Amino acid sequence: MLMYKQKKSQAAGIRLLISITVIGSAGPIRFVVNEEELVASVMDTALKTYAREGRLPVLGSNINEFVLYCPIAGTEALGPLEAIGSFGVRNFMLCKKPQAVIEVGEDRKSAAVGITRKNGGSWKSWFNKSINLKVSSH
Incomplete structure (x- = not known):
């Protein structure tokens, strides 16, 4: 009798490839997140990835000094406790306050x-x- 691997349940949520452009940097940072992940967590991951890649200008790691925008949705900064997947977009902009x-x-x-x-x-x-x-x- 053959044993089939069970598929992972959808409880983990949908994963999204997002792109975050940092003002003043050479190009966007791309990584995969769960759609239920909070904006604050995404900002933290983006800042750590930015530092790990040795990008310039040096930004630091305090997420309270930054805001995340969705350029398509308008000029309002995203709330840190909102889910990243609730905006329906995958391109974001990270700016220093x-x-x-x-x-x-x-x-x-x-x-x-x-x-x-x-x-x-x-x-x-x-x-x-x-x-x-x-x-x-x-």
Whole structure:
């Protein structure tokens, strides 16, 4: 009697080949993830892969300093607790959060704070400008 190998169950979820472009880097990072994997986990994997490959510029490994975008879905950053497969796309963009320096207290110590304003100097306008520079009109 022949024994057949049992197929793996679908409980593991669907696996996706995703591509993450890092602003300022030579090319995208590609790796396979489960569609239920969280955005924060994907960002962590992307940063580790980026460092392992010795890419420039050096980014660091703190995922709190970065945001992941889906260029097709708009200019809103993806939430770190969302599933990566819930967006229906496979191409993403990883950007460093812009930092503003403010002086704090009488000692004039400087502290870095994320930019959250919605006017001309916001991170959204910076993101839109960086995308518009890369898109050539024919």
